[in-house]
Amino acid sequence: MRWSIGHALPRAVLRLAARRGDLQGRITVEASTGADLTALFDEIRSRGPLAPTRIGHTTTRHEVVKAVLSDDAFVTARPRFGAGILGKLAAWSSTDVMHPVQPPSLLAVEPPAHTRYRKLVTRVFTARAVEQLRVRTQEIADDLLDGLDPADPVDLIETYCGLLPVTVISEILGVPPQERSTVLALGSAAAPSLDLGLSWRVFRDVETGLNSFDDWLSRHLDALRATPGDNLLSRLITAREDGEGLTERELKATAGLVLAAGFETTVNLLGNGISLLSKHPEQLEALRADPSLWGNAADEVLRHDPPVLLTGRMCARDTTVAGVPIRRGQLVTTVLAGANRDPSVFENPSAFDVSRPNARDHVSFGAGRHYCLGAQLARMEGEIGLRTIFDRFPDLAPLPGARRRATRILRGFERLPASLTRLGG
Numbered sequence: 186m187r188w189s190i191g192h193a194l195p196r197a198v199l200r201l202a203a204r205r206g207d208l209q210g211r212i213t214v215e216a217s218t219g220a221d222l223t224a225l226f227d228e229i230r231s232r233g234p235l236a237p238t239r240i241g242h243t244t245t246r247h248e249v250v251k252a253v254l255s256d257d258a259f260v261t262a263r264p265r266f267g268a269g270i271l272g273k274l275a276a277w278s279s280t281d282v283m284h285p286v287q288p289p290s291l292l293a294v295e296p297p298a299h300t301r302y303r304k305l306v307t308r309v310f311t312a313r314a315v316e317q318l319r320v321r322t323q324e325i326a327d328d329l330l331d332g333l334d335p336a337d338p339v340d341l342i343e344t345y346c347g348l349l350p351v352t353v354i355s356e357i358l359g360v361p362p363q364e365r366s367t368v369l370a371l372g373s374a375a376a377p378s379l380d381l382g383l384s385w386r387v388f389r390d391v392e393t394g395l396n397s398f399d400d401w402l403s404r405h406l407d408a409l410r411a412t413p414g415d416n417l418l419s420r421l422i423t424a425r426e427d428g429e430g431l432t433e434r435e436l437k438a439t440a441g442l443v444l445a446a447g448f449e450t451t452v453n454l455l456g457n458g459i460s461l462l463s464k465h466p467e468q469l470e471a472l473r474a475d476p477s478l479w480g481n482a483a484d485e486v487l488r489h490d491p492p493v494l495l496t497g498r499m500c501a502r503d504t505t506v507a508g509v510p511i512r513r514g515q516l517v518t519t520v521l522a523g524a525n526r527d528p529s530v531f532e533n534p535s536a537f538d539v540s541r542p543n544a545r546d547h548v549s550f551g552a553g554r555h556y557c558l559g560a561q562l563a564r565m566e567g568e569i570g571l572r573t574i575f576d577r578f579p580d581l582a583p584l585p586g587a588r589r590r591a592t593r594i595l596r597g598f599e600r601l602p603a604s605l606t607r608l609g610g
Contacts, residue, residue, distance in 0.1 A: 188388045196382030202239050209238035209518060213382065216494055216596075219589030223535060226523035234507035241500070241515035245523025247530045247548065249507050253519050255553035256506065259498035260295050285378055285445065289438045292555070299554065302439050305424045305431065306417065307558055315561040318353065322566055325352045326573040333605060338584055341574075341601040346455040347373075347448070349570050353562070354447030358440070359409055359416030364401075371398040372445045379594040387591075398445075402437050417443070443559075451563050451570075453492035453590075453597025454483070458571045460601065461486055461537055463583045468539045469575060475540075476572070482539035483567035488525045488547035489537050494596050495520045496551060522596070524548045578605040 202210030208229055215222060226245045234249045235242040244250055253259055288294050291302050308314070329348055333339055351369045354360075360368055374394030377387050406418065413419040418440055424430060431439060462469050462482075472478050497518050500511045511517065525547045526534040538544075550557035557563070575581060584602040591599075 187392075188383070188385055192381065192383045192388055193385075198239075199382055207239050208232070208236050208243050209240060209516075212243065212495070212518070212520065213593060216593040217591055219591070222494075222522065223526060226520065226526050229520065229523060230527065233509070235509040235511070235517065238518070241517055242509065242511065243518040243520060245520045245527065246507075247524040247527040247546075250519040250521065250524040250548050251552045252506055253498055253517050254496075254548075254551055254555065256504070257554075258500060258502050258504040258511075259517060260501045261293050261496075261498060261555060285375070285442055289435045290442050291439060291558075292442060296554070301429070302431070302435065303554075303558065305421060306439060306443060310558050310562055312561050315565050318357075318562070319565055319569070321356070322349075322353055322569050323573065325349060326569055330574060330577045335578065335605045338602060338604050341459060341603050342452065342456055342598055343600075345574065346459070346570070346598075346601065347452050349455065350448035350451035350566055353566060354444060357416060357447070358418045358444055359414045360405065360444075364405070367401060368444065369448070371401060372449055374398075375445060376449055376590070376595055377592050380592055382593075398441060399437070402441050402444075406436065406440065446557075447559055447562070449595060450492040450557075451566050453595060454486060454563060454567045455570045456598035456601050457490040457492065457596070458483065458486040458567060459574065459581070459603070460583065460587070460598065461490060462571065462575065463581065463603075465537050468537060471539055472572075472575070473579075478539050479572040480564065480568045481541070481544050483564055483571060484544040484547060485537065485539050485541050486567065486571070487549040487564075488531070488541075488544050490596065491522050491525060491547065491549035492595060492597055493549065494522050494594055496594075519548075521548050521551070580604075580606050 199210045199213045203214040204210075208225075212222065212225060212229070215225060229236050229243055229245045234246050235244050244253070285292055289298065289302070291299060291306075294302065326349055329345055329352075333344060339345075347369055348365075351365055351372070355362075355365045355368060371394055374390060375398055377383055378391045378395060383391065406422065409416075409419050410422060413422070421431060421436060421440065462472075468482070472482055495518055497516055500513055500515045500517065503513050504511050506517075525531070528534050530546060531541070531543065550560040550563075582604050584604055586600060586602045587598060588600045590597050
């Protein structure tokens with residue numbers, strides 16, 4: 186029942202809408218193919234500041250994306266089924282298992298709850314705190330690359346892009362080394378949970394992954410209560426804001442989101458960056474000539490091939506954006522990847538240019554009150570992770586067999602085979 190209402194029905198509606206040319210339907214269907222969506226971004230942009238769709242509006246204009254994400258007239262919510270039979274069936278078939286886009290997840294709540302949760306976790310992700318992690322992140326990257334045999338082809342997602350961020354976030358959250366492979370596997374299994382319109386098979390895998398993740402998280406929190414450490418989760422367990430701490434459900438939702446979001450998107454950043462730099466050797470040469478550009482290069486990867494394609498907002502009250510009236514209950518889809526290709530902001534936006542002066546103006550971390558609280562951490566990991574692998578293996582070259590993820594919201598590679606040295610070298 187959960188699958189039928191939450192995925193089968195929306196998938197059928199979106200596919201039908203796509204066949205009829207609806208922009209929301211098209212971007213949802215075409216995103217799952219891994220295809221280049223640049224032409225679709227341009228088409229959406231040509232339809233005005235907010236292009237109409239069957240269920241609301243969509244936009245790829247940079248200033249409109251920022252305006253919607255920063256406007257308190259819009260809230261984070263998936264389409265609701267109302268008080269009719271579908272709404273009653275959805276409520277009847279719901280589960281208590283934590284889900285990243287359902288309350289009390291940070292992604293799905295609004296002030297004042299959102300303000301309270303965010304305040305409790307923000308301090309660990311400040312620029313100063315992230316800078317203190319730089320040396321440790323470099324050590325982790327070096328250790329992972331030390332473990333690779335340069336003579337053997339490798340899948341970089343499995344051996345590097347996944348392990349670097351999961352190790353960093355696990356140390357922040359007090360996850361024991363022997364359990365990190367479990368966290369990585371569970372996070373990967375749950376990644377499609379952000380998508381709408383999952384197939385029955387993928388839906389079952391996601392539900393299994395979320396249940397397993399929920400069970401693991403309960404055990405991990407119990408272990409930290411028994412033996413607290415110097416880590417974010419130990420502090421969250423005892424943290425109080427105005428005398429009020431997190432309930433068990435709030436704690437699990439916040440911890441689970443920070444843990445999963447702390448590595449899933451960074452896996453994509455690293456994989457997408459390695460692929461882009463491998464395809465643009467002239468950009469690699471520019472970085473070797475001026476290593477100070479590596480930080481900017483990470484932002485250009487985030488702009489050109491962002492880890493997150495889009496995000497949606499529900500209109501909570503009648504309002505107007507960019508001169509377009511939006512009615513309460515309508516969905517506005519802000520296409521982050523499309524806004525990053527807006528020619529009014531980025532000159533020659535389809536070009537990948539590590540020296541782009543305004544690369545950091547991308548909206549890949551969102552905007553407004555839901556701006557990614559791990560943005561500084563992701564930038565730092567991207568800079569170190571990309572620089573270190575190309576410094577260590579300057580002849581790194583992609584091999585046949587690379588495969589993009591089938592997920593629609595999260596955009597990255599599932600497999601990225603590569604040789605670390607020149608063949609015969």
